[in-house]
Amino acid sequence: MSIRIEQLSKLYQGVPVVNDVTIEIQTGEFFVLLGPSGSGKSTLLRSLAGLTTIDHGRISLHGRDVTELPARRRGVGMVFQHYALFRHMTVAENIEFALRVRRVSVAQRRRRREELLQLVALEGYDARYPSQLSGGQQQRVAVARALAHEPAVLLLDEPFGALDAKIRVELRDTVRAVQRRIGMTTVLVTHDQEEAFALADRLGVMQMGRLLETGTPEQLYRYPATRFVARFLGAANLFLGDVSGQGLRLGAATMAPERAAAPSPTGSEAVLVVRPEDIEIATSSEDLGAHEFAAGTVSALTFAGHQQHVSVQLDELSGIEPATARDAGEQSITVDALRSAADQMAIPLQPGAKVALGVRRVHALPTPISSFNLMARSDSEAAQLEQSPLLAQLVSSMQARVIRRSEPERDERLEAGICVLPLDEHSPAVIAAAVARGARRVLCIALGAAAPQRMLVQAGEGVARADLLALVSSVMRHLPIEATAVTLQHPLASRSEVVETQTALLDTRAELRSSHGLDLRSDRFLGDLPAWLNSIVAQPEPALLVLGLDGTSTLAPRLTAEFPMLFRGGGHTNLLLAFGRTP
Amino acid sequence: MSATLLRRPSRRQVLPGFGLTMGYTVLWLSLIVIIPLSAAFLSAAHLPPARWLQILLTPRVLAAFRLSIGASLIAAGINACFGLLIAWVLTRYEFPGRKLLDALVDLPFALPTAVAGIALATLYAPGGWLGRLLAPLGIQVAFTPLGVTAALAFVGLPFVVRTLQPVLGDLDRDLERAAETLGARPWLVFRRVIFPALLPALITGSALAFSRALGEYGSVIFIAGNIPLVSEIVPLVIMTKLEQFQYSEATVIAVAMLLLSFAMMFVVNGAQLALQRRYQPRR
Numbered sequence: 001m002s003i004r005i006e007q008l009s010k011l012y013q014g015v016p017v018v019n020d021v022t023i024e025i026q027t028g029e030f031f032v033l034l035g036p037s038g039s040g041k042s043t044l045l046r047s048l049a050g051l052t053t054i055d056h057g058r059i060s061l062h063g064r065d066v067t068e069l070p071a072r073r074r075g076v077g078m079v080f081q082h083y084a085l086f087r088h089m090t091v092a093e094n095i096e097f098a099l100r101v102r103r104v105s106v107a108q109r110r111r112r113r114e115e116l117l118q119l120v121a122l123e124g125y126d127a128r129y130p131s132q133l134s135g136g137q138q139q140r141v142a143v144a145r146a147l148a149h150e151p152a153v154l155l156l157d158e159p160f161g162a163l164d165a166k167i168r169v170e171l172r173d174t175v176r177a178v179q180r181r182i183g184m185t186t187v188l189v190t191h192d193q194e195e196a197f198a199l200a201d202r203l204g205v206m207q208m209g210r211l212l213e214t215g216t217p218e219q220l221y222r223y224p225a226t227r228f229v230a231r232f233l234g235a236a237n238l239f240l241g242d243v244s245g246q247g248l249r250l251g252a253a254t255m256a257p258e259r260a261a262a263p264s265p266t267g268s269e270a271v272l273v274v275r276p277e278d279i280e281i282a283t284s285s286e287d288l289g290a291h292e293f294a295a296g297t298v299s300a301l302t303f304a305g306h307q308q309h310v311s312v313q314l315d316e317l318s319g320i321e322p323a324t325a326r327d328a329g330e331q332s333i334t335v336d337a338l339r340s341a342a343d344q345m346a347i348p349l350q351p352g353a354k355v356a357l358g359v360r361r362v363h364a365l366p367t368p369i370s371s372f373n374l375m376a377r378s379d380s381e382a383a384q385l386e387q388s389p390l391l392a393q394l395v396s397s398m399q400a401r402v403i404r405r406s407e408p409e410r411d412e413r414l415e416a417g418i419c420v421l422p423l424d425e426h427s428p429a430v431i432a433a434a435v436a437r438g439a440r441r442v443l444c445i446a447l448g449a450a451a452p453q454r455m456l457v458q459a460g461e462g463v464a465r466a467d468l469l470a471l472v473s474s475v476m477r478h479l480p481i482e483a484t485a486v487t488l489q490h491p492l493a494s495r496s497e498v499v500e501t502q503t504a505l506l507d508t509r510a511e512l513r514s515s516h517g518l519d520l521r522s523d524r525f526l527g528d529l530p531a532w533l534n535s536i537v538a539q540p541e542p543a544l545l546v547l548g549l550d551g552t553s554t555l556a557p558r559l560t561a562e563f564p565m566l567f568r569g570g571g572h573t574n575l576l577l578a579f580g581r582t583p
Numbered sequence: 584m585s586a587t588l589l590r591r592p593s594r595r596q597v598l599p600g601f602g603l604t605m606g607y608t609v610l611w612l613s614l615i616v617i618i619p620l621s622a623a624f625l626s627a628a629h630l631p632p633a634r635w636l637q638i639l640l641t642p643r644v645l646a647a648f649r650l651s652i653g654a655s656l657i658a659a660g661i662n663a664c665f666g667l668l669i670a671w672v673l674t675r676y677e678f679p680g681r682k683l684l685d686a687l688v689d690l691p692f693a694l695p696t697a698v699a700g701i702a703l704a705t706l707y708a709p710g711g712w713l714g715r716l717l718a719p720l721g722i723q724v725a726f727t728p729l730g731v732t733a734a735l736a737f738v739g740l741p742f743v744v745r746t747l748q749p750v751l752g753d754l755d756r757d758l759e760r761a762a763e764t765l766g767a768r769p770w771l772v773f774r775r776v777i778f779p780a781l782l783p784a785l786i787t788g789s790a791l792a793f794s795r796a797l798g799e800y801g802s803v804i805f806i807a808g809n810i811p812l813v814s815e816i817v818p819l820v821i822m823t824k825l826e827q828f829q830y831s832e833a834t835v836i837a838v839a840m841l842l843l844s845f846a847m848m849f850v851v852n853g854a855q856l857a858l859q860r861r862y863q864p865r866r
Contacts, residue, residue, distance in 0.1 A: 051760045071763040078764040084757035097775075098765035144760075410606040464664060 002027040002185035003048070007519050009482070010209075014453075016480055018044050019209035020313065021057075022519040025202075026182040032177070034196040034232070035206035041189045042157055042251030044206070048187065049155050055138055061152045077146030078437065082159040083138040085130040091141050098149035116144035119178055136167040143175060147184070154179070156188040160195065164168055172198055194231050197221075205229050208397065208480040214517050221275075225366050225516070226477055227324065227399050230273045237279070237335050238323035240370055240401070241272040241362070248272060248362055251320045253291035257364060267417030271323040271365040278339035280358035281310060283347060290358030294318040298353045304324045308344050310337040312355060323370065324399045367474040368441060370466070371417035373399045375430060385420055388575055389451035390479075391443075391552075397478040414439040416469075422447050424569035432556035435579055440551070441471055442577045443563040449572035452544040455483040456536065457520065458529070459504075463548030463580045465511060471578050472546055473516035481544070484521040485509065491526045530562065537565045542572035551579035584715060623841065627834040638835045643811050644820055650728055651817040652843075655796035656710035658735035667781070668745025673744070692741045696801025703734050704805035708798040728807030728828045731816060732803045739792030746788035747781060754780055783858045 003025040010018040022275040025031045033041040037408050046052040047551040048059060050071035058067045066074045085094050092113055099109045117123050120140040130138050139159060146154060150348050159175070160168040176199055179186050188198055197217045204214040205228075213220055213229050227238055231469050241250040248257050252273050280290045302309035314320055314333045322333055335357060349355070372395060376382035382404055385391055395402055405414070412525050415438040421430050423444035457464065457472055476483045485508055487501045512518050525532045536543055545566075552558065560567065566575055627635075638644065672687050691699065707714045707724040714725060724730045754777065762772045800818040806813040817840055824833035 046760075048765055049760075051763065071760070072766045072768065074764075076762060076764055080757040080761060082755060084755060084761040086758065086762075086776055086779075097762070097767075099765040101771065147763075151764075155764075275849060401780070 002029065002062055003187070004058075005033075005044075005048065006058045006060075006062045008044065008047060008059065009055050009520070010040070010047060011055045016209045016482060018047065019053075019482065020519045020521065021206075021209075021481065022206060022513060022517075023211060023214065025185060025187065027185055029188075029198055030179055030186045030188070030201045032196040032200035032203040033187065033189045033206060034191065034193065034203050034308065036191055036232070036307070038390070039206040040209040041206045042193075045155050045157055045187060045189045045193060048153075049076050049078050051078075060093060060536065061353045064387075067270075075149070075152045077149070077151035077555065079146050079152045079154070079156045079159045080140045081161045081373045083130070083135075083142045083144055083162075085138055085145070087130050089129075090126065091122070091128050091133070092230055094130070094141055095145045095148050099146060102149065105517070112148060113144075116147060119147070119181070120144045120174065120257065133452070134167075135163050136171050139163065139171055140174065143178065147178075147182070153187070154184045154186045156186065158189055158191070158198070160190075160192075167193075175199070196293075197233075200417060208478075210477055210480075212477050213515065223363055224273060226474075227271065227365065227367075228397070228477075230365070235276050235336055237274040238399075239272045239274065240321040240323045241270055241364070243268055243270045243364055248364055250274070250359060250362055251293035251318055253293035253359055255291050255359075255362065257362075269370045271367060271370045273363045274335075274359055276309070276336045277360060278361040279335060279337040280351070280360060281312070281337055281339065281343070281347065282356050282358065283353070285356040288356055288358035288527065290360045292356055293359045293383065294320050294335070295356045296335065296353055296355060296357060298349050298351050301349060301351060306341055308339045310339055310349060311335070312337060312357060314357075323401060325401050329385045363480075366470060368470050369398065369400060369474050371403055372443075373405070373414060373417055373419045373439075374402060374404045375419050375421040375434060384447050385422060385445055386448075388445045388447060390445055390449075391420060393451060393480075394475070394478055396518045398474075413437055417441070418443055420445060423567065423571070423573075424577060425567050427567050427575075428556045428559035431559065431577065435551045435555055436553075440467075440579050442575075442579070444575040444577070446542070446572050447572050448570070449574070451481075451542065452479075452539045452574055453481055455481050455544045455546065457483065457485045457506065457521075457546040458488070458532070458561075459485075459548050463550075463578045465508065466515070468546075468548050468578050469508070469512050472520075472575070473512060473518050475544075475546070475576065477517055477518065482521060484523050486525055486532065488525050488527065488529060488532055490528070530565070533563060534565050537568075537573050542574070544574045544576060546576045546578070548578045548580070588725035599607035603761055620841065623834060623837055627831070627838045630831055630835060634831075635835055638832050639839055642644045643815070644810050644817075644836060646812045647815050647817045647820045648843075649729060650815065651797060654728055654732045654735050654816070655793050657732050658739055658796045659789045660740045661732075661736045662743045662778075662786055662792045666740055666788060667747060667785060669740075670744045670751055676798035690741075692740050696738065696799065697805075699737060700734065700802040700805035703730070703737065703802065707733065707806060725806055726810065727814055730806040730808070731803055731814055734806050735796035735799055738799050738802050739796050742795060743785070743788035746784050746791065750781060750784040754787060763860075783855055786854055786858070790847070794844060794847065797840070797847075 003023070005021060005023045008018055009016055018193070021044060023031075023260065025295045026327065035041040035043060047054045050066065050069060054067075058065060060066060061074060062075070086097065088285055089097070090102055095116055096109045096111045099112060104112075113126065113244065120143055122137060122140055122144070125137070125141075127132070133141065142159075160171055163171060170194060173300075188199060196298060200217050202216055203220060205212045213225050216297070220229060220307045221233050224233065230236040230238065239250055241248055247255050248270070280288055282288045283423060285295070287291045295318065296312040296314040298310060299313045300311040312335045316332070316334060318333070320333055337357070372391070374382050374385055376385055386395075386402060394400070403417075418441040419434045420443045421427060421434075423446045427444050434442060455476065459468060472483070485505060485506045489498060489501050494499075501524075509520065509522060513519065525535070529583070536545060566573065630660070630753055669688065673681065704725060705711050707713070707717075709718055709723070709725065711725075714723075717724060724733060739761070758776050758780070759772050762776045767775065798818060800822070803816055804819060807816065807819070809815050809819055817836065821833045821836050821840075824836065
């Protein structure tokens with residue numbers, strides 16, 4: 001293991017910019033951290049280099065814990081976006097800087113310098129000053145300089161960001177070739193998806209300080225776990241579909257899931273990802289080679305060199321529901337498709353043409369939160385819910401749909417997505433009614449409270465751990481707050497009981513890490529559940545409480561009797577409840 | 584017909600043409616700088632060279648030159664050190680009262696120099712706040728070259744701070760980060776990376792402070808005590824000669840001073856250029 005980062009957090013004015021990130025990077029691996037600006041990727045890289053302080057966590061390089069070491073003693077080489085070459089030194093002096101600092105002899109320094117200049121294909125440039133070199137050449141000098149002291153890892157912070165397109169690709173290939181040749185463990189930060197794909201052995205996507213997902217470029221592109229990653233790594237059509245025993249259903253098409261991994265329960269709603277290149281377009285449904293899922297009208301064609309972008313407006317009643325929030329006033333659903341040159345030759349298209357759409361491949365996101373179901377008693381209450389900081393943040397970062405469930409559809413089942421309701425003294429009854437109609441996830445929002453600053457998870461009883469973790473990870477990925485798993489321990493617990501609860505906690509963390517790539521804090525509370533809940537409600541910071549419960553038929557009285565402190569109204573503790581399957 | 588169509592459109596510029604702006608530049612420079620300086624030269628030119636030397640080589644004038652140049656150099660040196668420190672603190676750290684401190688730097692600029700002179704004189708006089716504390720240590724500031732240096736350091740400080748501040752602010756912090764990851768200790772980072780980058784600005788600022796000190800009059804006369812051969816600066820000698828109606832002597836000294844300033848400017852600009860040649864982008 002070359003790099004090991006454990007639960008690294010960095011706060012800026014109380015808000016985590018890097019939030020409990022845990023990564024392991026193998027020796028010789030090229031790891032790319034990808035994310036939009038402000039996602040915390042550069043901060044993470046800087047903390048790895050020791051250039052910024054961290055608030056929590058451990059970092060080790062090649063098995064050596066370097067958390068407390070200053071940058072100069074970590075043995076890392078770093079390359080910056082704007083080269084950061086010393087302008088008053090020649091290329092040779094720049095490259096030899098690290099060696100001079102280490103008092104290496106002149107002869108050895110020269111040998112190493114020549115070696116490095118050859119590596120980056122800049123032989124004979126020794127005596128030039130940085131100002132006499134082009135941007136691409138300067139960055140190559142910077143790479144050579146960063147490698148001079150044979151660092152344990154090479155860190156590159158948006159190294160190609162300041163270069164123009166052609167040089168960028170050229171230098172990218174150089175860096176990749178150099179990295180391969182010397183087998184250097186490398187971490188590169190970028191916001192450019194194409195760059196990430198071209199370079200990465202493995203990549204991690206960051207958003208809001210969280211490491212959302214890690215995997216090979218292909219894994220993440222084909223099997224993303226979040227809407228964000230699905231869309232950040234290329235164009236994606238996101239639909240609501242069904243997962244059932246027969247497979248994934250999208251509109252008229254049903255197909256077996258490509259990967260049996262989809263942890264969503266059977267007979268439930270899921271978010272389906274369809275890449276534009278996986279959509280087949282034909283003039284009639286008989287000509288389709290793939291499963292037909294809808295029909296529509298070509299609305300726009302865009303030339304893109306070797307490919308063609310096709311926008312197709314779906315017919316009404318196609319039965320296709322988008323998984324992302326639709327703009328107000330937008331009536332029809334548009335599907336983006338990508339066609340190869342061969343397809344363009346075979347079936348020429350014009351805007352306005354009627355076409356049948358087939359789907360070659362779909363992927364179901366493992367998130368249980370496919371949509372938010374507002375259980376509001378009035379329109380104003382629904383608006384209040386939508387405007388609450390917690391729901392607004394979740395909806396915007398998940399890019400998920402909010403559906404208002406009105407009263408008359410009493411018999412409608414509520415298995416899909418997550419039910420959202422205001423938290424007050426009526427909540428127990430509403431929750432019980434929802435659970436009776438099949439709801440398994442309920443979010444109770446304390447109206448008027450500020451955005452929660454911490455998320456506390458208590459597994460409780462009755463819920464399968466996998467289900468709870470799927471829900472927890474989905475929420476964690478979309479809120480910039482610290483998440484903590486809490487175990488309750490009786491003050492007079494025996495030693496074996498203590499060991500048991502601790503083991504359970506470690507198991508939970510390990511499972512979250514292995515199946516979702518996320519990490520959370522752990523904490524222990526001495527006392528029973530009511531005592532713990534009372535202590536949280538009494539604290540001044542707003543919190544999001546995640547509880548697993550048994551969905552029994554006597555739910556409403558039980559909630560009122562056991563957790564009166566949660567339903568008093570006017571508080572600032574939000575509640576996320578996960579229920580076990582009702583018998 | 585086709586010829587007019589193919590004619591290259593003349594490039595439009597923000598300011599009116601080169602001729603007009605250049606004309607104004609020359610006129611303005613002449614009125615403000617060149618004509619008064621030439622007048623000084625002309626009025627001194629009618630004296631024979633022997634008389635020149637005779638005037639300049641009197642012990643009193645020589646001592647004044649020695650003090651003026653020496654004290655200005657020392658003051659510029661002091662300002663270089665503390666100006667760098669102040670500029671560093673003002674740009675690198677965020678602390679309550681930073682804006683106020685920043686404004687205070689300009690005070691020597693804004694203050695009438697005579698006010699500064701009186702203030703310094705009262706402060707350092709044997710009975711003054713600081714003078715009283717220094718007297719038991721055997722240090723006398725007022726009416727000595729030390730006092731002259733103190734006054735000159737006071738007026739020159741803003742020059743160094745104000746030239747360094749923007750450069751320090753624009754300095755890429757990644758340079759330090761890079762040096763750090765390459766294994767340099769903080770002091771080495773400063774010495775090998777930050778200081779060389781600041782050097783051109785530091786030289787400019789110190790040179791400005793030096794030139795200012797050389798010509799300073801108002802703030803010095805009160806604290807210097809103006810004892811011939813001890814604490815009399817060149818501008819004061821010129822003033823004294825004028826008051827005694829020895830116009831030609833005054834002019835000769837003035838011209839010598841002028842030439843000296845020119846020489847200094849050449850040296851400094853030359854050093855600057857040499858530094859820039861080495862590592863500024865050539866475009």
